[in-house]
Amino acid sequence: MPVVLIKGIFKPAAGIPDGDTIRFAPFNPSLLLRLEIKSKNPRINSNNGTISLRYEGIDALEKDAVESFASQATATNLKLLGLKGVNDETEGYILASCVGTNGRPISFVFSGTTDEKDGSRIFLNPERMKDSVNYKLLKIGLVYPLFYDNLFPELRETLASTTASVRESGLGIWPKDRTKKGVTWRGPRSLAKLPPIFPKLWRRLENYTKVRDFKHRCATLRYFQEYLQTKHDRIFIVSESRFTSLARIVAINNNKISLSYLPEDIVFHRIL
Structure with missing residues (x-):
């Protein structure tokens, strides 16, 4: 799946993070304009330089749902990014292809650094996707799959088979x-x-x-x-x-x- 690599800093305190969303400050905000945009432009906060990300391929329970899985997904999201808490910040990057209707980049999210050039156009395959926070949250059963038609079949199929395996194993949300x-x-x-x-x-x-x-x-x-x-x-x-x-x-x-x-x-x- 063709995507753009964008480096930056994850800043959860700049917004309200949950299991499939976090605020991200790109080092080079202009790179967001390389993403496919057919509706709203990327919504960057002019005060802190952050933008809200929407995680590709997954969907977390809403915070008002009865079970504690929403808060577990939020806490695990932060942990997987290498954050010690909401007030912490850390470097990472996203692989994204488009901006959604609400101005959020639809992203696979990764912790840490990479030697690849900021703004590189690369092809995301299933193996690399497995290193994303998106996939890791799905694999431990804290989020549901949510697929849109811009997600390439080989990525969707990997996420779908993982979901079936996690459900069969009775992890996370699936028993309930x-x-x-x-x-x-x-x-x-x-x-x-x-x-x-x-x-x-x-x-x-x-x-x-x-x-x-x-x-x-x-x-x-x-x-x-x-x-x-x-x-x-x-x-x-x-x-x-x-x-x-x-x-x-x-x-x-x-x-x-x-x-x-x-x-x-x-x-x-x-x-x-």
Whole structure:
């Protein structure tokens, strides 16, 4: 996968880090303009020179979820980067190909230094990806896979097979994951009490409780499919080689909601 190597300093105190996000101060901010940009330009903080990164290929539980996995993922993220805590800083680099809709580089994140030239265009293969913090968080079961269509198949396949292995081994979130088995919805107040589920689905439920057209009706899941259709989440089901939408693979039975496919079997269309 063609990516740009950008060196800098990880500065978690410049923002609010979590399991798949951290603030990063590039040594040469102009290198961010070498990334594919089709929407918002990179959002660099003019006061501290940092930008928020979005980790490629993974998705951590939201901090408001019931289990402690979100805080564990955050702490482990910092540790893997070589940081002693939120107020620490350390050198590292990212390998990125694009900037997302919110102005964040979608990145594979690496601790330490490299002799490669800052701004180099390189090809990221699965072996090198395994050195990334992204992969290490997935391998110990603290994050879910989250794939978009700009991620090259050989990288996605490696992340997917690792996810299946970690699930089978019962590590991290997986023994308590209810994505396919389903969770019971009891209105907005139940959101923070739900067992772990695919974070993308959790966020859609959270937004369902906030959107003006739906928040007065969100005590039940009766209108959730209608809400999902407004999001236009186009996806590809790998095992069936077909395109569909997120709304069509969400199963709702009275007040129980689940996904019909495993997270690693789903590839989202990324709108840049």
